[in-house]
Amino acid sequence: xxxxxxxxxxxxxxxxxxxxxxxxxxxxxxxxxxxxxxxxxxxxxxxxxxxxxxxxxxxxxxxxxxxxxxxxxxxxxxxxxxxxxxxxxxxxxxxxxxxxxxxxxxxxxxxxxxxxxxxxxxxxxxxxxxxxxxxxxxxxxxxxxxxxxxxxxxxxxxxxxxxxxxxxxxxxxxxxxxxxxxxxxxxxxxxxxxxxxxxxxxxxxxxxxxxxxxxxxxxxxxxxxxxxxxxxxxxxxxxxxxxxxxxxxxxxxxxxxxxxxxxxxxxxxxxxxxxxxxxxxxxxxxxxxx
Amino acid sequence: xxxxxxxxxxxxxxxxxxxxxxxxxxxxxxxxxxxxxxxxxxxxxxxxxxxxxxxxxxxxxxxxxxxxxxxxxxxxxxxxxxxxxxxxxxxxxxxxxxxxxxxxxxxxxxxxxxxxxxxxxxxxxxxxxxxxxxxxxxxxxxxxxxxxxxxxxxxxxxxxxxxxxxxxxxxxxxxxxxxxxxxxxxxxxxxxxxxxxxxxxxxxxxxxxxxxxxxxxxxxxxxxxx
Numbered sequence: 163x164x165x166x167x168x169x170x171x172x173x174x175x176x177x178x179x180x181x182x183x184x185x186x187x188x189x190x191x192x193x194x195x196x197x198x199x200x201x202x203x204x205x206x207x208x209x210x211x212x213x214x215x216x217x218x219x220x221x222x223x224x225x226x227x228x229x230x231x232x233x234x235x236x237x238x239x240x241x242x243x244x245x246x247x248x249x250x251x252x253x254x255x256x257x258x259x260x261x262x263x264x265x266x267x268x269x270x271x272x273x274x275x276x277x278x279x280x281x282x283x284x285x286x287x288x289x290x291x292x293x294x295x296x297x298x299x300x301x302x303x304x305x306x307x308x309x310x311x312x313x314x315x316x317x318x319x320x321x322x323x324x325x326x327x328x329x330x331x332x333x334x335x336x337x338x339x340x341x342x343x344x345x346x347x348x349x350x351x352x353x354x355x356x357x358x359x360x361x362x363x364x365x366x367x368x369x370x371x372x373x374x375x376x377x378x379x380x381x382x383x384x385x386x387x388x389x390x391x392x393x394x395x396x397x398x399x400x401x402x403x404x405x406x407x408x409x410x411x412x413x414x415x416x417x418x419x420x421x422x423x424x425x426x427x428x429x430x431x432x433x434x435x436x437x438x439x440x441x442x443x444x445x446x447x448x449x450x451x452x
Numbered sequence: 453x454x455x456x457x458x459x460x461x462x463x464x465x466x467x468x469x470x471x472x473x474x475x476x477x478x479x480x481x482x483x484x485x486x487x488x489x490x491x492x493x494x495x496x497x498x499x500x501x502x503x504x505x506x507x508x509x510x511x512x513x514x515x516x517x518x519x520x521x522x523x524x525x526x527x528x529x530x531x532x533x534x535x536x537x538x539x540x541x542x543x544x545x546x547x548x549x550x551x552x553x554x555x556x557x558x559x560x561x562x563x564x565x566x567x568x569x570x571x572x573x574x575x576x577x578x579x580x581x582x583x584x585x586x587x588x589x590x591x592x593x594x595x596x597x598x599x600x601x602x603x604x605x606x607x608x609x610x611x612x613x614x615x616x617x618x619x620x621x622x623x624x625x626x627x628x629x630x631x632x633x634x635x636x637x638x639x640x641x642x643x644x645x646x647x648x649x650x651x652x653x654x655x656x657x658x659x660x661x662x663x664x665x666x667x668x669x670x671x672x673x674x675x676x677x678x
Contacts, residue, residue: 175506274503275518295522297503298607302615311608409616413623418505421627428631432638435565441645444659 172281174273189285191353194258195388198344201256205336209238212335234312237321238336245397257398261308261321263287263384268406271414272303285384286325291317305404357386379405455655463654468672475661477650485539492532499525526605536594547587556581578668589632596625
C-alpha cells in the first residue's frame with residue numbers, strides 16, 4: 163500500500179465500511195486499446211522495473227506470452243491468443259492482463275483482515291501487506307482471477323495501478339513505457355469517452371462487434387479495455403458478465419447476521435429455558451423408583 | 453457429591469460399573485478424547501471468529517493477532533478433526549441407533565423439553581436418541597469442516613466453483629455446529645446437574661443414572677454390558 167490513508171474510500175473487514183477517508187479525488191482510469199497493442203511487452207518490463215519485482219523464469223508454451231498467468235512477482239501480463247473469426251480469418255489478439263480495479267471489488271468484499279485491501283477515493287484498489295494475513299480469500303472474491311499469493315512474504319500481491327506514481331501526478335509505469343499510445347491514463351470520464359470514440363472508429367472500419375470492456379456487474383472498472391471482438395470477451399480471457407460471486411455476497415452478507423442470530427438466539431433460548439423450566443435434578447417427580 | 457477415591461481409580465480403565473452409590477460412566481480415555489476435541493474446537497473458535505467477522509476482531513488478540521489466527525486455525529482444525537475421528541471410533545459402537553431411539557426422538561421429544569412435565573422413558577440406555585443424533589451431527593460437522601477447510605487452506609489447488617462451495621460449506625457448517633455446541637454445553641451443565649462430573653471425574657450418582665438412563669442403570673447393576 164503506497165497511498166495515504168486520508169484518501170481511503172473503502173476498506174476490507176471494516177465495521178463502518180464506506181467513506182473512511184476525508185479527501186475527495188477524481189476517479190482515475192487506465193485505457194487499454196487492444197487493437198493498437200503490438201505485443202512489445204514494454205509495459206511488462208516497465209512494471210517489473212518500477213515496482214522492483216523479482217525475476218520470474220519464463221516458460222515456453224508455444225506462444226509469445228511471457229507466463230501462463232499472472233504471478234506474485236509479475237502483475238502485468240500481455241496475453242496472446244489466436245482465434246478464428248466468423249469469416250474464417252485469423253485474429254491474433256493481445257490483451258494486457260492485470261488487476262482492473264473494480265468499482266465494487268470482490269477481493270475487498272471477501273477479505274477478512276481489516277484494512278488489508280483498500281479502495282482509494284480515486285478508485286484504485288490496493289493491498290496493504292502490513293495488514294494482509296495471506297489467507298487468499300480475496301482470490302475467491304475476484305471474478306478476474308488476479309490476486310496472487312507471494313510465498314516469500316506470505317502476502318497477496320497485485321497491480322497497484324502505480325498508486326505511488328499517481329499520487330504524485332505521474333501516469334502508471336506501463337503507460338509511460340507504451341510506444342504505440344494504446345495505453346492512456348486519465349480520469350475515468352475521459353478514458354471512457356476515449357474508449358467510446360475508438361469503438362465508433364472501429365465500427366466504421368468494419369469491426370461491428372467492437373466494444374469497450376467496462377463491466378457493469380462490478381460497477382465498472384478502473385481499467386477500461388477496447389476490444390475489437392467485443393462480442394467475444396472470452397477470446398481475451400475476460401469473463402462475459404463478471405460479478406462479485408453470490409457465495410461471497412451470502413457469506414459476507416446475510417449469513418453473518420443470520421449466524422449471529424442463530425448462535426446468540428440459542429444462548430438466550432437456553433437461558434430462557436433454564437429460567438422457566440429449571441434444572442432437572444435427580445430425586446424429583448417422574449423419576450423411576452425415586 | 454464428590455466421587456470416592458475408589459470410583460476415580462476404577463474410572464481410569466473401566467466404565468459401566470457400579471462403585472458404591474456411584475456409577476462409572478466414562479473411562480479416562482473417553483474423557484481425554486472428549487476434552488481434546490473440546491480444546492481444539494475452542495482454539496478453532498477463537499481463531500476463526502475474528503476471521504469470520506470483525507465484530508469478534510478482539511478475540512484475535514487473545515491468540516496473538518489475526519496473522520497468528522490465520523496460521524493457527526487450519527492446524528488446530530486438523531487436530532480437531534483427528535480428535536473427532538478418535539471420538540467417533542471410541543463411541544461408534546455405543547451410538548448405534550436402535551428402534552427405541554426413533555421412538556424417543558418422536559413426538560415425545562418436544563414434550564420432554566419441558567422438564568417440569570416429566571415424561572420419562574424407562575427404556576433409555578446409556579445414550580438417548582438425542583445424544584446419538586448429536587454424536588453423528590458432530591462427526592458430520594467435523595467431516596464437513598475438514599473438507600471445506602482444506603479447500604480454503606489451498607485455494608489455488610481448486611477451481612473457483614469449488615472454492616466458493618468451500619466457503620459456503622465452512623460457514624454454514626460452523627453456524628450449525630456452534631448452535632449444537634451451545635445446546636450440548638447447556639444440557640451437560642446447568643440443565644441437568646450431576647452430568648458434568650461424568651466428563652471430569654468419570655462417575656455419576658446412582659440417582660442420576662436412574663433418572664436419565666434407567667435401562668443403562670438396570671443393566672450396569674446387573675452386570676450386563678450395554
